[in-house]
Amino acid sequence: MAFHNVLSRHFYERDPLTVTKSLLGKLIVRKVKRGVMIGKIVETEAYIAPHDKASHAYGNRKTERTIVQFGERGCAYIFKVYGRNHCFCVVVGPKYISAVALIRAVEPIEGIELMMKNRPVKSTFDLTSGPSKFCQAFKITSEFNSADLCRNRELYIAKRGKNREKIIGSIRIGIDYAEEYRNVPWRFYIKDNIFVSKG
DNA sequence: CGACCGATCCTC
């Protein structure tokens, strides 16, 4: 997937939920020395500050970790959970709010051998079917935190043909503490795609 | 500076 197909700043600067949904079917491209890995995004979630209690930037909380969410749209927000697992988000929405789209799962398209090397598993169904599984397979770590996905050549998101698959909205995973935001349908996935996380 | 806990994954 050539770099000229990369998603523009304008794409990310629209309404956060629209962007989070629109990312489904797009291609994540990860170039490494040994080759290229490409995955089709099949599952996403939106986190929208300041009101969303599941957002790290809830109440417009600005810390060293969350500061990226207040910057340029289209930049990567990468954080660690449970000490070892990385999660990959993109900063989205209009500039006056801080919101991100979390990439929860992708379908392996190209460079499956490279992914398998980074994350040795028996079945390809287990390769990228979760936010941290996908980061492991694609070698996405904190080194890319704040990277501009509109300019970076080693990690970017590109468009492809029209998406005709059906999109399902549901509640987000792993945020039971979010009180009244616990049940908002801000998780989106491609219907019947086997690479969607089991949650 | 100590305590708490998590936008997950893996192995029972």
Added chain:
DNA sequence: AGGATCGGTCGT
């Protein structure tokens, strides 16, 4: 169903 595992965050 439960443990791993460690840095971000916040209260003292």
